[in-house]
Amino acid sequence: xxxxxxxxxxxxxxxxxxxPYLASQxxxxxxxxxxxxxxQWGTVEIDDFSVRGRIHHNFILDxxxxxxxxxxxxxxxxxxAHYDTVPGTPGAxxxxxxxxxxxxxARHIASRPLKYPVQLVAFDMEEYGCFGSSHHAAKYKQQQxxxxxxxxxxxxxxxxxxxxxxxxxxxxxxxxxxxxxxIALIGNLRTVPDMINLSGKxxxxxxxxxxxxxxxRGLIVADTRRSDHAPFWDNDYPxxxxxxxxxxxxxxxxxxxxxxxxxxxxxxxxxxQGLVEAIRYI
Numbered sequence: 080x081x082x083x084x085x086x087x088x089x090x091x092x093x094x095x096x097x098x099p100y101l102a103s104q105x106x107x108x109x110x111x112x113x114x115x116x117x118x119q120w121g122t123v124e125i126d127d128f129s130v131r132g133r134i135h136h137n138f139i140l141d142x143x144x145x146x147x148x149x150x151x152x153x154x155x156x157x158x159x160a161h162y163d164t165v166p167g168t169p170g171a172x173x174x175x176x177x178x179x180x181x182x183x184x185a186r187h188i189a190s191r192p193l194k195y196p197v198q199l200v201a202f203d204m205e206e207y208g209c210f211g212s213s214h215h216a217a218k219y220k221q222q223q224x225x226x227x228x229x230x231x232x233x234x235x236x237x238x239x240x241x242x243x244x245x246x247x248x249x250x251x252x253x254x255x256x257x258x259x260x261x262i263a264l265i266g267n268l269r270t271v272p273d274m275i276n277l278s279g280k281x282x283x284x285x286x287x288x289x290x291x292x293x294x295x296r297g298l299i300v301a302d303t304r305r306s307d308h309a310p311f312w313d314n315d316y317p318x319x320x321x322x323x324x325x326x327x328x329x330x331x332x333x334x335x336x337x338x339x340x341x342x343x344x345x346x347x348x349x350x351x352q353g354l355v356e357a358i359r360y361i
Contacts, residue, residue: 158358172342180347213310216313231318240260281354
């Protein structure tokens with residue numbers, strides 16, 4: 080299978096209503112699939128956290144760097160995607176696409192390790208307030224551990240080549256394309272060198288890419304905080320959200336119509352391939 084076919088086969092398994100409260104069967108199915116896929120490349124840690132007295136799970140796979148002896152103590156690159164959905168949506172773009180790319184990054188990095196250790200995390204409870212990622216970021220902070228870079232994969236598969244298909248928060252439309260056919264990197268100021276580097280490599284792979292630096296933890300433009308990178312910003316870690324910009328492009332956002340048929344799988348495969356190549360240069 081090529082990359083596009085592998086991504087499609089992940090989507091077929093993940094895309095279903097998987098709200099932790101109202102679609103617990105689909106939610107459990109997605110958990111088992113993610114765990115099984117990650118377990119091909121190493122030991123998967125199930126990290127429990129509690130929200131209002133109920134236990135939820137993040138799934139974590141740690142991959143070592145290529146030179147384990149001389150690289151001891153290097154901070155990890157943390158790559159995460161959330162697997163839960165809002166009620167009543169099969170969540171194809173939000174966020175089965177992020178999870179599918181997470182699983183493919185696991186495959187590529189396991190077979191060709193990076194300079195840094197990599198931690199891949201499937202987060203739960205993003206849609207209720209980023210509880211899974213808040214738990215994870217707080218744990219790093221508590222243990223006073225540093226992170227080389229956190230990358231949040233958030234909606235990666237919707238593309239529209241038509242003019243004026245892309246909207247923006249106030250003031251940004253003058254600086255960015257009006258067609259929704261690029262992938263966006265949104266990072267705090269500490270990540271500017273990484274965003275320049277990553278966006279350049281992603282474009283070189285043939286995938287249009289734009290980037291936006293955000294001061295003050297994104298508090299000025301609330302839309303920039305809408306995913307699992309935000310708790311890492313709040314804990315003063317360098318973090319980037321990779322996104323197709325959600326409802327600023329995708330009319331199926333948080334709708335029952337967020338289905339595989341609405342995605343552009345060539346675009347998704349291009350994003351995934353771009354990330355595979357770009358992350359190698361961190």
